[in-house]
Amino acid sequence: MNSKFSSEMVQHFAEVVTDVARIGGWVVxxxxxxxxxxxxxxxxxxxxxxxDISLEDAISYFLEDYRETATQRFDHATSNGQSFQFEAxxxxxDGVKKWVKVHGRPLLDNDQKPTHVVGIFEDIxxxxxxxxxxxxxxxxxxxxxxxxxxGLIVINKQGKICSFNTxxxxxxxxxxxxxxxxxxxxxxxxPHSDRHDNYIKNYHQTSIGKIIGIGREVMGRRKNQQVFPMxxxxxxxxxxxxxxxLGTVRDLSKEKESARKIEWLSNxxxxxxxxxxxxxxxxxxxxxxxxxxxxxSVNIDRFKRIFLAYxxxxxxxxxxxxxxxxxxxxNEHDFICKDFADRFWLVLPDEHLADHHQLEARLESLxxxxxxxxxxxxxxxYISATLGAAYSEPTPHAVNLLSKAELAMHDAKRRGNGxxxxxxxxxxxxxxxxxxxxxxxxxxxLERDELVFYVQPKYTSGGELVSAELLVRWQKPDGTxxxxxxxxxxAEESGLIQQIGEQALERAAQMLAELAKIxxxxxxxxxxxxxxxxxxxxxxxxxxxxxxxxxxxxxxxIEVTENLLITDIEVEEVRNRTRILESLGAKxxxxxxxTGYSSLQRIQELTISEIKIDKSFTWKCQDEKGRExxxxxxxxxxxxxxxxxxxxxxxxxQLNELRDMGVDVYQGYLFNKPMTFEAxxxxxxx
Ligand code: C2E
Ligand code: CA
Ligand code: CA
Numbered sequence: 001m002n003s004k005f006s007s008e009m010v011q012h013f014a015e016v017v018t019d020v021a022r023i024g025g026w027v028v029x030x031x032x033x034x035x036x037x038x039x040x041x042x043x044x045x046x047x048x049x050x051x052d053i054s055l056e057d058a059i060s061y062f063l064e065d066y067r068e069t070a071t072q073r074f075d076h077a078t079s080n081g082q083s084f085q086f087e088a089x090x091x092x093x094d095g096v097k098k099w100v101k102v103h104g105r106p107l108l109d110n111d112q113k114p115t116h117v118v119g120i121f122e123d124i125x126x127x128x129x130x131x132x133x134x135x136x137x138x139x140x141x142x143x144x145x146x147x148x149x150x151g152l153i154v155i156n157k158q159g160k161i162c163s164f165n166t167x168x169x170x171x172x173x174x175x176x177x178x179x180x181x182x183x184x185x186x187x188x189x190x191p192h193s194d195r196h197d198n199y200i201k202n203y204h205q206t207s208i209g210k211i212i213g214i215g216r217e218v219m220g221r222r223k224n225q226q227v228f229p230m231x232x233x234x235x236x237x238x239x240x241x242x243x244x245x246l247g248t249v250r251d252l253s254k255e256k257e258s259a260r261k262i263e264w265l266s267n268x269x270x271x272x273x274x275x276x277x278x279x280x281x282x283x284x285x286x287x288x289x290x291x292x293x294x295x296x297s298v299n300i301d302r303f304k305r306i307f308l309a310y311x312x313x314x315x316x317x318x319x320x321x322x323x324x325x326x327x328x329x330x331n332e333h334d335f336i337c338k339d340f341a342d343r344f345w346l347v348l349p350d351e352h353l354a355d356h357h358q359l360e361a362r363l364e365s366l367x368x369x370x371x372x373x374x375x376x377x378x379x380x381x382y383i384s385a386t387l388g389a390a391y392s393e394p395t396p397h398a399v400n401l402l403s404k405a406e407l408a409m410h411d412a413k414r415r416g417n418g419x420x421x422x423x424x425x426x427x428x429x430x431x432x433x434x435x436x437x438x439x440x441x442x443x444x445x446l447e448r449d450e451l452v453f454y455v456q457p458k459y460t461s462g463g464e465l466v467s468a469e470l471l472v473r474w475q476k477p478d479g480t481x482x483x484x485x486x487x488x489x490x491a492e493e494s495g496l497i498q499q500i501g502e503q504a505l506e507r508a509a510q511m512l513a514e515l516a517k518i519x520x521x522x523x524x525x526x527x528x529x530x531x532x533x534x535x536x537x538x539x540x541x542x543x544x545x546x547x548x549x550x551x552x553x554x555x556x557x558i559e560v561t562e563n564l565l566i567t568d569i570e571v572e573e574v575r576n577r578t579r580i581l582e583s584l585g586a587k588x589x590x591x592x593x594x595t596g597y598s599s600l601q602r603i604q605e606l607t608i609s610e611i612k613i614d615k616s617f618t619w620k621c622q623d624e625k626g627r628e629x630x631x632x633x634x635x636x637x638x639x640x641x642x643x644x645x646x647x648x649x650x651x652x653x654q655l656n657e658l659r660d661m662g663v664d665v666y667q668g669y670l671f672n673k674p675m676t677f678e679a680x681x682x683x684x685x686x
Contacts, residue, residue, distance in 0.1 A: 022040070022044070022122065022123035023040060023120050023121065023122050023123075024037065024038050024039075024040035024041025024042070024043065024044045024045075024120060024121045024123075025037070025038035025040075025041060025118070025119070025120050025121075026038070026041055026058070026118070026119055026120070026121065027116055027117070027118045028055055028058075028074075028116060028117045028118075029115070029116055030078060030114060030115055030116060030117065031115070033054060033055045033056075034052070034053070034054060034055075035053040035054065035055055035057070035058050037049075037053060041121055044090075044092075044098065044100065044121055044123050045061055045090065045092050045093065046092030046093040046094045046096065047092075047093045055074075059071060061090045061091065061092070062088050062089070062090055063088070063089045063090065063091055063097070065089070066086075066088035066089060066090075069086055069088065070086070070088060070102070073086055073102075073104070074104065074117065077104055077105070077106050077114075077117055078106055078114045078117060081106050081108060081112070081114060082106075083103070083104060083105035083106070084102075084103075084104050084105075085101065085102060085103045085104070086101075086102055087099060087100070087101050087102070087124065088100060088102060098123060098125045099123070099124045099125045099127075099128040100121045100122060100123055100124060100125075101121070101122040101124050102119060102120075102121055102122075103119045103120050103122070104117050104118070104119035105117065105118060105119060145165050148165060148167055149167055149250075150167055150248050150249060150250050151164075151165060151167045151168030151169075151171045151172070151247075151248070151249035151250070151251075152164075152165040152167070152168060152246065152247070152248060152249075153165075153168050153184070153187075153246070153247045153249060154237070154239070154244050154245070154246050154247075155184045155244065155245050155247065156242065156243075156244050156245075157242070157243055157244070158183075159183050159184050159185065160181050160182065160183060160184070161179045161180055161181065161182055161183075161184055162180070162181075162239075162244060163176075163180075164176045164179050164180065167249075168249060171220070171222070171230070171249060171251045172187055172220065172221075172222050172223060173222045173223035173224055174187075174223050178223075184247075186221075187220055187221060188218070188219065188220060188221055189219050189220075189221040189227045215231055215232065215233035216231070216232060216233070217229060217230070217231050217232075217252065218230060218232055220249070220251075228251060228252070228253040229251075229252040229253055229256055230249050230250060230251055230252055231249070231250040231252055232247055232248065232249050232250075233247070233248050234246065234247045234248075235248075266278060267279040269338035271316050271319055271320060271338070272319060272320055272322075272323035272338045273323070274323055274336050274337060274338040274344075275335070275336070275337045275338070276337065276338060276339070277337065277339045277340065279337065280335075280337040280339070280345055280347075280402075281399065281402075283335060283337075283347065284347070284398050284399040284401070284402060285398075285399055287335075287347060287349070287398045290394055291349045291351070291394055292349065292350075292351040292353070292354055292391070292392065292393055292394060293347055293348065293349050293391070293392055293398055293401065294346075294347075294348045294350065294353040294359060294362075294389055294390070294391045294392075294401075295345065295346070295347055295348075295389065295390050295398075295401040295402055295404070295405040296345065296346040296347075296348065296363065296366070296387055296388070296389045296405060297343070297345055297387065297388040297389075297402075297405040297406050297408070297409040298326070298343065298344040298345065298346065298366070298370070298385055298386075298387055298409075299342065299343055299385065299386045299387070299388075299409055299413065300322065300342040300343075300370075300383055300384075300385055301383065301384045301385065301386055301413075301417035301418055302417065303315070303341065303342035303383070306318055306376070306381065306383070308570065309381075310376050310377060310381075314376045314377060317374075317376055318374050318376060318381070318383070319338070319342065321374055322344065322370060323336070323338060323344070325369045325370055325372075326344060326346065326366070326369075326370075328369065329365065329366055329369050330346065330348075333348075333349050333350070334346060334347065334348050334349070334350075335347035335348075345402070345405075346366075348362070350362075353391055354391060354393075356422065359389060359391060359422060360420075360422070363387050363389060363420040363422075364420070366385075366387060367385055367387060367418075367420060370383070370385040371383065371384055371385060371418070384417050384418030385418065386409055386412045386413045386417055386418060386419055386420065387409060387412065387419075387420035387421070388405045388406060388407065388408030388409025388410065388411070388412055388420070388421050388422075388423065389405055389408060389420070389421070389422045389423065390404035390405040390407075390408060390422070390423035391422070391423070404423040405423060407423060407426075407432050407433075408421040408422060408423040409421065410432045410435075411431065411432055414431065414432070414435070435490055438486070438487060438490050439490050439493075439494045439496070441476075442474070442487055442490065442491060442494075442496055443494075443496060445474060445476065446496060446499050446500070448477070450474055450475050450476065450477070451472055451473070451474055451475075451500065451503055452472070452473045452474075452475050452676070453470045453471070453472055453473070453503075453504060453507045453508075453511075453677065454470070454471045454472075454473050454674035454675055454676055454677075455468040455469065455470055455471070455511070455524070455674065455675060455676075455677055455680045456468060456469050456471055456667060456672060456673070456674040456675070457667070457671060457672050457680070458525075458645060458665050458666065458667040459665065459666050459667070459671055460664065460665060460666075461659045461663070461664070461666065465522055465684075466522060466523070466665060467522050467523040467524060467525055467557060467665075468522060468524055468525070468680065469524075469525040469526075469527070469557075469559070469667065470504055470507060470508055470511075470524060470525065470526050470527070471484065471527070471674045472484050472488075472500060472504060472527075473674075474487060488500075488529070492529055492531055495531075497529045497531055497532055498531070498532060498535065501528060501529060501532035502541065502545075504526045504527070504528075505526055505541065505542060505545050506545050507677075508524045508526045508556065509545050509546050509548065509549035509551050510549055511524055511677055512524055512549065512551040512555050512556075513549045513550065513551050514677075514681070516551065518681070518684065518685075520684055521555075522555075523554075523555045523556065523557050523587070524555060524556065524557065525556075525557035525558075525559050525589065526556065526557070526558060526559065527559045527591065528558050528559065528560050530560065530561065530563055530564040530570075533558075533560055533564060533574070533577065534564070534570065534573060534574070538577065539577055539580055539581065542556070542558075542581070542586065543584065552585065553581075553584045553585040553586045554585035554586070554587075556585075556586045556587070557586070557587045557588075557589050557609075557610065558581065558586055558587070558588050558589065559589045559590075559591040559612065560588065560589070560590065560591060561590070561591045561592050561595075561596055562590060562592070562593070562595070562596025562603065563596050565596075565602045565603065565606075571602055571605075574606065575605060575606055575607075578606045578607045578608060579607045582607045582608070582609070583607075587608075587609035587610060588606070588607070588608040588609055588610070589608070589609065589610035589611065589612050589643075589645070590603060590608060590610070590611045590612065591612045591614075592612065592614040593611040593612055593613050593614060593633060593637075594613060594614055594617055594629070594633055595614050595616065600636065604640060608642065609642060609643060610642055610643040610644075610645055610665075611633070611636075611637045611642050611643075611644055611645070612645040612646075612647055613630060613633055613634075613644065613645065613646045613647065613663070614647065614648070615647050615648020615668070616648075617629060617630050617633070617646075618630075618646050618647060618648040618649055618650075618654055618658070618668070619648060619650070619654070621654055621657045621658060621661075622653060622654065622657055627657070627661075630646075630658070630661060631661050634661050634662050634663060638662065643664050643665060644662070644663050644664050644665070645663070645664065645665040645666070645667065646658050646663045646665070646666055646667070646668075647667045647668060648667075648668050648669075649666045649667065649668030649669075649670045649671070650668050650669045650670050651670060652670065654668075654670070655670060
């Protein structure tokens with residue numbers, strides 16, 4: 001030591017240095033096992049400097065995991081005379097954890113035997129913390145890069161892959177180790193892979209990277225050799241002083257797929273795979289300029305029944321079979337379209353169809369194909385189709401054929417389901433256009449309250465008045481009167497029937513209230529259309545209207561037709577409603593008995609009071625065949641204990657014939673024509 005410094009100074013200097021460097025000294029006396037600490041050591045360990053410390057105490061400051069190491073290193077030093085160093089975690093008196101680096105060296109006596117071990121503690125907590133921070137940051141970055149959804153690939157100037165993240169691995173199907181140091185061209189199909197080598201060559205020569213910076217769509221190749229579209233953008237990066245390229249890769253195959261799907265859906269019908277209406281319209285714009293074409297509008301009759309009876313799946317199944325049958329009936333030049341709901345279109349460029357007979361034959365064969373039974377849920381189902389066709393010489397206005405075919409189809413429909421019709425001229429189909437007009441007028445007429453309810457009485461065979469039926473009339477503003485046959489079906493199609501039906505019920509309740517005032521206790525019959533009867537509100541409407549006019553429901557007869565009973569679902573609903581209405585006292589009458597489609601068994605399952613033999617049978621009751629039919633109907637009615645009514649009785653002969661067969665109630669021009677309610681009241685008074 002240099003004599004220019006006092007021993008106090010040296011001592012002080014040592015303390016300052018050790019303090020700043022966070023270093024504490026220690027000495028162990030091997031013979032007594034006592035330990036001597038310098039004051040910074042006490043500070044590191046957070047203990048009181050006056051405390052006396054044993055070797056055992058000192059070791060107990062180490063965390064359990066490090067105690068064995070510490071003891072071993074210490075023992076080793078004393079037996080071999082070697083110095084040592086290790087890092088360990090300690091827990092201070094106050095419970096704070098710290099990292100220390102321990103250095104130690106034995107002191108030997110003259111016989112080379114260790115007497116003491118001296119050393120230092122270096123507090124390295126801050127350094128370890130910083131290191132851990134860096135370490136976790138690195139882990140964080142690594143996991144961020146791994147979780148980036150876009151593939152990241154780094155290549156060097158030679159085109160060799162230096163790094164490949166998880167997303168890249170899942171896009172290309174390679175593990176990182178399979179591609180490292182391989183040429184990037186392995187991830188591209190030809191010709192891109194060849195070109196890529198050129199890009200890199202080019203870059204070397206000109207230092208201008210054609211691929212740099214611009215994102216582009218190129219094809220990639222997966223490990224399984226599948227080629228797919230990807231979006232790649234490349235950036236130049238400097239890594240350890242060397243130029244590298246960082247490529248960002250996005251797999252476009254899913255996006256392309258959904259774009260294709262959306263494109264497809266906008267032009268095709270999903271269920272049948274056939275072109276849809278918008279495709280048809282586009283197609284028609286381009287058709288017909290050079291060729292003769294025929295457009296056929298195909299409409300499945302009462303398709304709703306299939307839907308009600310078999311649900312979504314069943315009706316989809318039928319629509320698919322219809323599509324298949326149309327395909328089987330067409331050749332590769334024909335165009336088949338599936339429009340909304342149950343509508344199909346055919347565009348046939350066959351010039352032979354200019355011949356009316358050939359076109360008819362074609363429509364006939366289409367109908368035959370469509371009307372063969374369909375198997376739905378193991379059950380045979382029959383449908384009928386109505387077809388409308390329109391033909392044209394080459395024309396730039398082929399698209400107009402659609403509405404012409406539509407008009408022809410509607411016309412056929414109006415004459416009955418399951419027919420076909422060929423467009424002639426607007427004039428010949430003017431009735432359809434009239435129908436549209438009627439609907440509009442009826443709507444306005446309803447608003448102006450133009451409906452009037454006439455009544456037509458019904459009598460017993462003895463001539464006693466028992467009831468009267470309400471029959472609607474439309475008093476138009478021009479003074480003419482329209483009869484229900486000209487507007488009821490239009491009202492049913494357009495939904496206006498609901499309002500008409502409500503008016504009829506209300507008028508019936510009003511009339512009954514007035515009849516009660518003059519002590520007339522007859523019943524009134526109201527015609528209820530199936531659509532109205534199946535409306536959810538129907539029963540509650542009836543009850544509330546009759547309640548409002550304080551008339552008894554037992555005075556109401558509800559006339560419904562058999563057509564109410566067509567599908568299974570409807571049958572169940574009708575059965576419930578008739579039961580409820582009858583239990584409230586109202587009577588259900590089956591109108592137009594014998595003309596509908598439903599089976600007798602279905603009618604027998606209903607709670608009803610009356611059948612009404614249609615006037616078409618009444619008029620035939622004097623032929624032999626007609627008599628047999630009417631007789632059979634009467635027997636059915638009697639066996640079910642129902643009142644049997646005959647409508648349309650026009651002659652005494654008909655009356656006598658029917659009376660002999662046992663009809664209970666009669667209605668017809670022989671007695672009265674339908675009349676206004678006022679006229680009816682007047683007749684009652686006379
Ligand atoms: P429907 O219920 O079968 O009514 C009998 C039709 O035959 C009535 O025609 C009536 O005027 C007519 N008629 C009655 N007796 C004779 C006769 O002896 N000879 C002849 N040739 N005809 C006779 P209308 O009033 O034109 O009614 C036609 C159909 O309109 C009715 O047939 C009924 O189904 C429907 N209808 C009438 N009013 C309503 C209503 O308020 N609501 C509903 N939903 N339908 C109604
Ligand atoms: Ca009726
Ligand atoms: Ca009838």
